[in-house]
Amino acid sequence: MKKDRVYIFDTTLRDGEQALASSLSVVEKIQIAKQLERMKVDIIEAGFPVSSPGDFNSVQTIAKEIKNCTIAGLARAVEKDIKAAADAVRLAKRPRIHTFLGTSKLHREKKLRKDQDAIVEMAVSAVKYARRFCDDVEFSCEDTGRTEPEFLFRIVEAVIKAGAGTVNLPDTVGYTVPTEFKRIISSVFANVPNIDKAIISVHCHNDLGMAVANSITAVECGARQIECTVNGIGERAGNCSLEEVVMAMKVRQSLLKVDTNIDTKEIMRSSRLVSRLCNMPVQPNKAVVGANAFAHSSGIHQDGVLKEKTTYEIMRPGDIGLSENQLNLTSRSGRHVIKHRLEKLGYGEKDYKLEDIYTKFLELADKKGSVYDDDLEALVVLKEGASQDTYSIDYLNVTSGTKVIPTATIIIKSAKGLVQEAATGDGPVDAACKAIERATGISVNLTDYRISSNTGGKEAVGCVNIIAQYGDYRLHGVGLSTDIVEASALAYLNVINKVVRLCEVRKAKKKK
Numbered sequence: 001m002k003k004d005r006v007y008i009f010d011t012t013l014r015d016g017e018q019a020l021a022s023s024l025s026v027v028e029k030i031q032i033a034k035q036l037e038r039m040k041v042d043i044i045e046a047g048f049p050v051s052s053p054g055d056f057n058s059v060q061t062i063a064k065e066i067k068n069c070t071i072a073g074l075a076r077a078v079e080k081d082i083k084a085a086a087d088a089v090r091l092a093k094r095p096r097i098h099t100f101l102g103t104s105k106l107h108r109e110k111k112l113r114k115d116q117d118a119i120v121e122m123a124v125s126a127v128k129y130a131r132r133f134c135d136d137v138e139f140s141c142e143d144t145g146r147t148e149p150e151f152l153f154r155i156v157e158a159v160i161k162a163g164a165g166t167v168n169l170p171d172t173v174g175y176t177v178p179t180e181f182k183r184i185i186s187s188v189f190a191n192v193p194n195i196d197k198a199i200i201s202v203h204c205h206n207d208l209g210m211a212v213a214n215s216i217t218a219v220e221c222g223a224r225q226i227e228c229t230v231n232g233i234g235e236r237a238g239n240c241s242l243e244e245v246v247m248a249m250k251v252r253q254s255l256l257k258v259d260t261n262i263d264t265k266e267i268m269r270s271s272r273l274v275s276r277l278c279n280m281p282v283q284p285n286k287a288v289v290g291a292n293a294f295a296h297s298s299g300i301h302q303d304g305v306l307k308e309k310t311t312y313e314i315m316r317p318g319d320i321g322l323s324e325n326q327l328n329l330t331s332r333s334g335r336h337v338i339k340h341r342l343e344k345l346g347y348g349e350k351d352y353k354l355e356d357i358y359t360k361f362l363e364l365a366d367k368k369g370s371v372y373d374d375d376l377e378a379l380v381v382l383k384e385g386a387s388q389d390t391y392s393i394d395y396l397n398v399t400s401g402t403k404v405i406p407t408a409t410i411i412i413k414s415a416k417g418l419v420q421e422a423a424t425g426d427g428p429v430d431a432a433c434k435a436i437e438r439a440t441g442i443s444v445n446l447t448d449y450r451i452s453s454n455t456g457g458k459e460a461v462g463c464v465n466i467i468a469q470y471g472d473y474r475l476h477g478v479g480l481s482t483d484i485v486e487a488s489a490l491a492y493l494n495v496i497n498k499v500v501r502l503c504e505v506r507k508a509k510k511k512k
């Protein structure tokens with residue numbers, strides 16, 4: 001281990017995912033995991049395997065498919081959880097079991113109802129048990145920020161002795177301020193005799209907007225792993241944001257004297273992918289990845305930037321992979337132009353089928369005129385997700401108006417062939433959704449419907465995001481089209497396809 005290297009532990013798929021209004025499908029999780037791998041994060045926390053069969057399955061699939069990152073599975077400090085995590089990450093090239101236990105007085109007394117000795121014993125046996133399956137074990141002292149210092153030193157020393165290679169000290173409730181967090185982390189370094197045998201990690205929440213500041217403070221005290229998420233998504237106000245903490249260490253390297261392995265040029269793409277798949281928009285003034293992060297509005301600033309960029313710009317847009325020139329693509333653009341553009345956006349030939357994307361691109365260009373980078377990227381991202389879909393729309397016709405009953409006719413394509421159905425509804429979107437339900441035999445309960453434009457202009461592509469309930473599951477669907485009824489139908493079918501996969505996973509699990 002290099003002393004000045006800070007390891008980036010990404011928990012977008014665990015802490016981030018658990019806070020979403022609807023869970024991600026396995027296919028979506030793999031898309032995100034592959035992008036995290038491309039961005040060169042060190043550790044991907046892929047999920048909490050014991051929590052559900054779906055979570056187990058996605059952790060296992062990610063463990064199989066991702067080769068260049070450590071894959072961690074979360075487990076409470078109990079054997080059942082640890083066994084599930086061990087099984088799920090077993091096939092990873094570099095597996096890790098991450099087990100945690102509440103250590104603050106509040107957690108010990110109110111939640112776990114155990115005294116200090118019992119907590120230490122539970123932590124030590126959890127770490128030892130996890131080490132039976134895996135050499136790489138991380139232990140988290142949940143609610144470190146509110147744990148009594150003497151007890152914290154004792155438990156950290158004990159779990160390191162038991163074989164934890166990484167010890168995480170989370171500010172679980174986002175309560176501490178940097179000066180206070182500095183005292184906590186440096187006191188651990190000063191008072192735990194075997195501290196040099198483990199990497200100290202931090203996991204800061206953003207309830208008071210101090211997650212990044214606290215994480216950087218911890219690094220200054222000697223912490224060498226930061227747990228964070230793309231766009232800072234996560235429980236409540238979210239986690240330490242990956243792009244902010246990484247860019248802070250890059251831009252202020254001469255001061256902080258640490259480095260990460262992150263390929264920062266992949267930051268923007270990761271941010272867009274996570275925002276799109278998680279249905280979590282990024283605020284325009286968000287540090288690093290917000291739409292205005294590199295926009296200069298005041299005349300004095302604009303004048304300064306034009307004369308010398310560094311007057312008001314502390315990092316370059318290119319550093320995070322933001323392309324400066326927006327090339328307009330039209331139906332006259334050939335395949336090689338599309339390929340070249342996608343390459344600029346970071347997509348290699350293996351990421352998509354050129355023929356498929358080109359056909360979709362031409363359809364879009366015919367309807368819309370100009371196709372922007374964002375549109376093109378959306379095609380690739382959604383196409384990649386749709387490649388394993390059971391159903392697709394072959395034909396859709398909707399009539400509506402002031403004096404007609406809204407009616408939709410649809411032809412749905414699947415491996416079994418074509419199915420034609422028609423339905424009426426309260427409006428054109430309702431009619432289209434009902435026709436889809438009839439054709440597929442699956443119905444869900446729509447709980448949220450949102451429409452936005454993907455890119456600017458009158459001919460913008462409509463992006464429909466829906467949340468639907470299916471039994472106990474909340475699912476997110478997205479559809480893109482210049483026609484909003486079609487975009488709605490695509491979003492609805494996206495959810496139906498997720499239901500099909502969900503049922504397959506549950507069936508497979510039952511057979512086991």
Ligand SMILES: [Zn+2]
Pocket residue numbers: 015172203205234235239
């Ligand atoms: Zn957390």
